[in-house]
Structure formats: structure tokens, C-alpha cells
Amino acid sequence: MSNIDEWVHNANECISIVQKNEKGDVDCEFHPTFTYSIFGDSEVLYGYKNLNIEIQYISPSMKPQLKVTCSDRLAPESGVEPTNVDKTLSKYLRDDRVPESLEPVDVRNIPVAETYSFDERKFCILKSKPSDLAAIMQYLQIFSLFFIEGGSFIDIFDPKWTIYLLYEIKEEQYCLRGYCTVYHYYKWDKTRTDGERPRISQFVIFPPFQREGHGSRLYNTIVNIFLEDPKILEFAVEDSSEAFDDLRDRCDFQRLKSMNIFTSPEFRLPLSKEWLHSQRSATKLPPRQFLRCCEIALTMKMK
Numbered sequence: 001m002s003n004i005d006e007w008v009h010n011a012n013e014c015i016s017i018v019q020k021n022e023k024g025d026v027d028c029e030f031h032p033t034f035t036y037s038i039f040g041d042s043e044v045l046y047g048y049k050n051l052n053i054e055i056q057y058i059s060p061s062m063k064p065q066l067k068v069t070c071s072d073r074l075a076p077e078s079g080v081e082p083t084n085v086d087k088t089l090s091k092y093l094r095d096d097r098v099p100e101s102l103e104p105v106d107v108r109n110i111p112v113a114e115t116y117s118f119d120e121r122k123f124c125i126l127k128s129k130p131s132d133l134a135a136i137m138q139y140l141q142i143f144s145l146f147f148i149e150g151g152s153f154i155d156i157f158d159p160k161w162t163i164y165l166l167y168e169i170k171e172e173q174y175c176l177r178g179y180c181t182v183y184h185y186y187k188w189d190k191t192r193t194d195g196e197r198p199r200i201s202q203f204v205i206f207p208p209f210q211r212e213g214h215g216s217r218l219y220n221t222i223v224n225i226f227l228e229d230p231k232i233l234e235f236a237v238e239d240s241s242e243a244f245d246d247l248r249d250r251c252d253f254q255r256l257k258s259m260n261i262f263t264s265p266e267f268r269l270p271l272s273k274e275w276l277h278s279q280r281s282a283t284k285l286p287p288r289q290f291l292r293c294c295e296i297a298l299t300m301k302m303k
């Protein structure tokens, strides 16, 4: 065998995710952050030279096509079994609990939760039940594995899920930029029997579009929907990441500030239990996150 390094590859570097529009033009290209749940902890692929793996998605249906190329493959006499890239990856490219015959949905018919412009580009946030979008959702599940540490497939047909999809509209074409799934848990409350405590579960903005404010837009849109819905009593976040914690702190702090919570005369140490309770319930934040925002405000006040 020649230089061993030529036959060993980092899966995250080898895999390219290419999104094309309906006309077939390349819209964007990026790499996964994690592949350990697909190829094992070392995220290593063996047995090929110049391995290139391209997963092409046609937006908006997001039906993937897998293209694996290499310049050479280890012979069976070498005693090393090359990673079966095609077979292993194909298992995750679609959720096989969704019938394959399902007709694609037209994204233009999905209810719009928000629209906005950024740098003269147009974006929209659509809201749906994953079950109504199963034709698209079956292909999106892999993105949670690619971008969220500890991410997993959700049960698309569980009616307690909601999905928010962020699209950029470019020359009438819908190009996916990210999404967020939310699970609506029941919450007991003495004033109503239909109380809910939704939990933000999977939140992804595709890498080329990060740090442009889209994560904040998506989060704020979802939170505003929670605030307007009287059934929703509190909302939480599942297993957050450091980057998402930052986004959440920044957005929650700004929202509380605009609600004039930190200008109240009672906002001084020691914070009274009654004040904390009355102010927090209006924000629908869990106690810890509300206290965190108060801490940030107090720290800034002391500076």
C-alpha cells in the first residue's frame, strides 16, 4: 500500500452538501459539522483515494442525490474493507417511515409566519406540522445529525411537533436556509386545561448563512408566536449549544428590555420573589432563563 494517509479521509471534509434551485443552478455549498452518528466516533472513511462525496439537494423539494467518486479503491487482497459510503449514508438520506410514493408539497402553500428583507434579499419563515410536510421533512432529518451535537430524527407523524422553515426567495425560487422544530408539551395550570409548554428542539441555520442575523430572526418570530398564543404558558429549549445559548441570551435580553422590565423601580437587589414571579409569567421564560437575563441587566447597570 502507498502512503496510508491517501486512503484515509475525514468524513466532514469529504462530504459536500450542494443545494440547487429548480432550474438546476448551484445555490450554495457547504460541509457537515458532524458525521459521527453516521460513520462512527472517529468520523473517518477508509479505502479510497481522492474520495469526494456530494449530496445534491434540489430546493424546495430537497430530494437528495448522492454522488460518490474516487480515483482508486483498495483491493480485497489488502485485507482492509473500504467504508461502504453509499450504503451507510443512504440509510440517513431519507426517513424510511415516510411512504416513498408521497406527492411533493408546494412550499408556496405553506402558511407564512414572517417575511423580511436583509441586504436587499428576501426571506420568509413558514410554519407547519411536520406531518403535513412529510414529503420534504423525510429529507431534512439528516441535517440535525450533520449540525446538532446529539441531534436525532424526530417522529414526523407525532402531531405535537411544529416546524418553522426559513427560505430565501431568489427570483421566485425558494431556497432553504434553516429550520427549527418545536415539541408542544402539555403544561398543567389551575386557570386552564389546555396549557402548553413548547420546547425548541432542533434549530439550524445552514453554515453559509450564519452570522447574518437569520438565527435571531427565526428565534424571535417563534417566540412572538408563543407570546401571542394564550395556551402557551412557558417555553423552553432542549439541550442547547453554546452558540444557541448566546443567541437566546441576546434575543431574550433585548425583548425584556423592550418590555421595560429592567426600568421598573422594583428592579433592584435583592429582587423580590413577588416581582420575579409577576414579571416572569408575562415573558413566558423558564425561571432560570429569566434570572439569567436579570443578571445580565444587573451586571450592565453596575458597570
Ligand code: ACO
Residues within 6 Å of the ligand: 147, 148, 200, 201, 202, 203, 204, 205, 206, 209, 210, 211, 212, 213, 214, 215, 216, 217, 237, 238, 239, 240, 241, 243, 244, 246, 247, 250
Ligand atoms: N453581520 C455580522 N454578524 C452578525 C450579523 C451581521 N449582519 N447579524 C448577526 N451577527 C452576529 C450576532 O451578533 C451573533 O454574534 P455573537 O456570536 O457574538 O453572539 C452571531 O452573528 C450569530 O447571530 P445570528 O446571525 O442571529 O445567528 P445565526 O444565524 O448564526 O444562528 C445558530 C446561530 C443557530 C447557533 C447557528 O450558528 C447554527 O445553526 N449552528 C449550528 C447548529 C446549532 O448549534 N444549533 C443549535 C443547537 S441547540 C438546539 O437546536 C436547541
